[in-house]
Amino acid sequence: MAGLPARIVRDSRLLLLDFDGVVTTEAEDVGLKAQTLSVFAAIGAQFGERALKMVRLAGRAIYDAGGSLQLGPLLYHAAKLLKPVDAPIEPTLARLIAACTDSLDYRGIAPAGENLREALARLKERGIEVAILTNGVRENVFRVLALKGLTEMFPPEHIFDAISTLDKHGKLHPKPDPKGYQFVLRELGVEPGSCIVVDNSRKNVRAAKREVGCGGVIYIGNSLKAKDRKVIDHLSPSFVHLMDEIVTVLGRADIVEPGRIGLPLDEHISAPVD
Structure with missing residues (x-):
């Protein structure tokens, strides 16, 4: 797959992240789930x-x-x-x-690197909010973020779990239910086209793109199935790597400076090839 499309970052207002296996590393996720x-x-x-x-x-x-x-x-x-x-x-x-x-034993959770913290800060400077939508529970997210030193990067009102999506009929809308994504976007006042969804589940990103109309979907993993190539906008091996790619895009003058003509829709930065 080609590199990160610059247009996705340029047009976004929200980076909506899965938590398990995205903000947490794959090894951390496996360690917690094993319990x-x-x-x-x-x-x-x-x-x-x-x-x-x-x-x-x-x-x-x-x-x-x-x-x-x-x-x-x-x-x-x-x-x-x-x-x-x-x-x-x-x-x-x-x-x-x-x-x-x-x-749960949280001793396997490692502090986030300074590069990741700087990348998250750079997004906010650019006016791109960052939020989490998980099918886990918010309390677990809070504990892990504290151990990673990322609490201040994710305000509590930007952390949503499946229980958050409860409707007036007492029904939950966990991912990949499009109503879960739509709930978060309404709460944060963001249009679907201005939201990038990042997840390590292909069915979740497919739903976000096809059924919700999110402007960009990014899969965290090492390979994609052929049927996903026309739906998923970018493949990145890890959240840390993805944030490095995003910072590279934001560092380009034609992306950062307001009023400048942006990159062509098919222009990309380099990234791992599937």
């Missing part, structure tokens, strides 16, 4: 065997409906099963989330 059994054990220890059974039932229901077992939707549906009748869901959900995040 899933300990998370379930913590729920059983703090809530009892019935709670653990409810989590398993919620997981089965999500799986049977064709969804993937991601932490945010799983805990939400488990809380619905566990909460007292006619009681609000929030207290039970908060206890479940705390049980999970308190049991």
